[in-house]
Amino acid sequence: MTWTATSRYGLDVAPDGLALVHDFLNTASADWPRKPDLLADRALATEWIGSALATWASQWGAPVLDEVDLDTLSERDLAVLRRARAGLLESLCSRDFGTGGSAGGGDGDALAGLANLEVAVEAGFGLDGIVHFKPKGRGWRMLLGPVALEMRRAQDAGVWARLKTCKNERCRGAFYDRSRNNSGVWHDVRTCGNVANLRASRERRRQAAEQAVGRQARTR
Numbered sequence: 696m697t698w699t700a701t702s703r704y705g706l707d708v709a710p711d712g713l714a715l716v717h718d719f720l721n722t723a724s725a726d727w728p729r730k731p732d733l734l735a736d737r738a739l740a741t742e743w744i745g746s747a748l749a750t751w752a753s754q755w756g757a758p759v760l761d762e763v764d765l766d767t768l769s770e771r772d773l774a775v776l777r778r779a780r781a782g783l784l785e786s787l788c789s790r791d792f793g794t795g796g797s798a799g800g801g802d803g804d805a806l807a808g809l810a811n812l813e814v815a816v817e818a819g820f821g822l823d824g825i826v827h828f829k830p831k832g833r834g835w836r837m838l839l840g841p842v843a844l845e846m847r848r849a850q851d852a853g854v855w856a857r858l859k860t861c862k863n864e865r866c867r868g869a870f871y872d873r874s875r876n877n878s879g880v881w882h883d884v885r886t887c888g889n890v891a892n893l894r895a896s897r898e899r900r901r902q903a904a905e906q907a908v909g910r911q912a913r914t915r
């Protein structure tokens with residue numbers, strides 16, 4: 696079982712259950728390389744949610760999720776999920792870049808929308824003492840319950856700050872920062888990082904040229 700949304704971009708997934716949140720963010724369409732939005736229509740969404748929840752449940756040795764009824768997934772469910780994803784993206788941008796909604800391509804409304812959602816998961820006890828979780832509810836709740844649980848587990852474990860979106864506004868791909876001091880800002884330094892470095896050095900050259908022209912004008 697794999698995390699299909701994240702692996703299609705060639706990225707390492709976040710550890711443990713946080714991979715579910717990571718994969719949810721990467722269902723979005725990005726330019727690196729160009730891929731479709733996996734929550735754009737029912738066929739794509741059904742396939743991704745089924746696979747993601749099965750992969751998520753397998754961590755407790757419960758690979759079969761009989762209760763998950765994806766046939767009832769509606770267009771409205773997809774709209775709620777896309778909006779929740781936008782809200783999550785905005786919260787990460789606001790945390791890491793301090794720029795709030797606009798940097799996430801939204802206006803902050805998605806973040807407020809996310810804050811209004813209420814979800815649940817079902818917990819049970821295994822004979823081995825391991826607690827397992829199941830999705831609860833239908834439609835968008837099936838996915839966002841587990842997503843909320845995994846966000847909280849990551850926050851408790853102190854690794855939430857390592858799940859980030861790329862600083863490149865055109866990219867905004869989600870990545871898990873494994874650097875020692877959690878200082879990474881690009882999903883891939885070879886692509887987005889290089890583009891930014893090139894732009895910065897071009898800007899420095901432009902400024903240097905302008906200053907040189909200014910000096911010439913003054914000495915004349």
Ligand SMILES: [Zn+2]
Binds near residue numbers: 727866867868883887
């Ligand atoms: Zn990027």
